Amino acid sequence: MDVRRHRLENGLRVAAIPIPGLLSAAVLLAIEAGFEPLGRPGVGRLCALTMLRGTTTRDAKTWADALDGIGAAARLDVGSHAATFSAQSLGSDLDVLLELMAEAVMHPAFAPNEVELVRQQTVAQIEEDARNTRAVAESAWRELVYPKGHPFRARPIGDVDVVRAASADDLREHHRRAIHPDGAVLVVAGGVDPQQVFDASAKAFSSWRAGGSREERKVPDARLASTVRRIEVVPDKTQSDVVLGWPGLPRTDPRFVAARVTNMVFAADTFASRAGHVVRDELGLAYYVFSTIGGSLGQSPWVVRMGVNPINVERAVSTTLEELRKIVDGKVAEEDLELAQDKLVGELDVARESPAGVASLLLEGEVFNLGPDYAERYPRELRAVTLEQVVEIARAFLPPDRHALAIAGPPLPERD
């Protein structure tokens, strides 16, 4: 990949990857968005969504007209302490797109009527999520694993009481404190010229200044002392959603690449992973089963998710844990490891088929400061992981007899 880098005076780092022959450009702006105020989950997302509803120079309708006027797609996703503004436009419209994104990031209006609208939508979504088995299982799992006050305890959508109580001033204050250019990264890939990217980003973002000092807080450690389980009955559903997992490890941990390989050996894929293959393909217990390992500055969830008929839940969970036990006991074939490594390396090639895929490949290395040669180095690091490391990682982070299990759906059958 032909990556060109530039840094604005305010600290914003810009990376451009031209892909000849394409008309469109994918844009990712990752912002290290600070922490939400202690005990107030939901403020960050409320702030982010209101940033998309009008600026100090254009009201919500005018901003939306301008975005649709260039036919751009854009969305702003927020986590507990990071936000990603992702967008796509024609390469020829990049300057307009970046200007609109910069306005939303730097000068949101937080108009009272817009705050109310976003609040109303968010409350409705929280109520809907209370009947959504996946969302209920996810929330229950987080509450089992992360203690009160931990930034990963609540889903980004937050608590309904916090969302109901947050004022426009609260959001303004959060924006001032949390949305800063230092630590932020802008990646643009596609039908663009690097100089065009640097000029347009400088024009749009060079006046971005930190509004206040950011509170430095470390993500507290999380640890499971024993197996914890919770079952949530959601009325009038036919399938159970299951989340089985452990607190993971920070992306900056030197063992993270080995953990990613371990995840693939274990359950990340139906065809390339042991548990995925057995639970779905051999036993037909679930329509979907896959594991993910979150990459953040803290111990994001490392979880297996499954959609299972209530009568099969116990068997699907025990089968998954059995496969994990084999890994922990060192019963992993060299072939399992090679398959997992091939899959992860092969995916990097296939991801290059789209500008969004290319931008995503680059973003991780930029956000976590993994070095300018990260994209070239990463496949080699995946290949270098050994069987011993996989076993060691599984023992350290995925103890089968100390897990957190959340199940949401119809009542489960009585256990014998």
Added chain:
Amino acid sequence: MHALEARHAPVVSLWVWYHVGGRNEVPGTTGMSHFLEHMLFKGTPKHPKGDLDKLLARYGALWNAFTSEDVTCYFETVPAERYPVALDLEADRMRNALITVEETEAERNVIVSEREGLENDPSFLLGEQLQAVAFARHPYAQGVIGSKEEIKLMTRDGLYAHYRRHYAPSNAYFIVAGDASAEELLDRASAAFGSLDAEVPIEPPKAPEPPQYGEKRVIVRRAGGALPIIQIGHKAPRASDPRAPALSALAVALAGATAGGGEAASGRSSRLYRALVDTGLATTVEATFQLMKDPYLFVVEAHLGPGATHDRVERVVLDELEKVARTTLTGDEFGRVRRQMLSASAFMTDTVTWRAFRFGQLLATGAAASLGEWYDRLAAVSAEDVRAAAESVFQERGRVVGWFVPEPS
């Protein structure tokens, strides 16, 4: 067989589109095409189950399949040098799938599980009923996945007969896009598929939908959701109809080119977003015109905001549909619609997988003979075409209205 050169990434994406789907089924066997799609992943004599799966996984392939009312489709996006492996897989399973009794039984549970997962979603439950009520005779009424009871009754022999009848070169489109010349891509494909025998030509299903003479309504009451939902369908023409490009533009004018919840910022200048979401009457709204082989539905779906009633939201939607059918879009508005369509087309064709998908979809549904032809037809749509298409489709006589009414737990 059709090939497109796409040189910006070292990958190849190939798609096999079979002309078989929910539309080719009869009561008692609904869901058969979808069940069969699952069975095509269970091996052949040459490649036992797990053989090629692992090989493709090893290459980091993006690969899957889907079944719709009209087609069953299989695809692989692989590093370019692995194109022959994917070709081998598709050519082999076109005629040689094993479909054993044991695998059929094991997969039945997976499909029931898939169905149960869908049943957890109120939007699916309402959509299934809306479709069933909309069509009195046409098999589109049956949907795709089939009822749980029929999935449980599906036999191995029935599936195998369905397979032998419909899976043959004479009943499929092969599309490939990737990092090689079109000629080379086609030569390799011809070598892989050329020796396979054609089947007896299949007559398209003969169950045309009779005219509808007034609005139909359906209500689904479940405790499974917190928010009420409304879906309003209008009978709409098939993909090959001259109005299809204008109806695609109409969907963009009503709800934008890309759907999304609160996190998505695009499409907010559209008519229904302004009338429903900006006013708090709904949390999300979508408008969909699908490219289909036979006349289907233009569907508007809204998830109601707190305190909003079905009556009120239905009235607002119908008012907006009536307005767009009566008066042409303003110049600015139509400019935004055109620009969203142009950009959405570029986003799609800039991804190798989606470029191949789009081409296959146009061919398989009869919408156009090439990507270029379709984009030219989209570009030629005028504001008056959009109004006229709306007027022809948004008729009370072709309407079906569905309400999802959440019940207390």
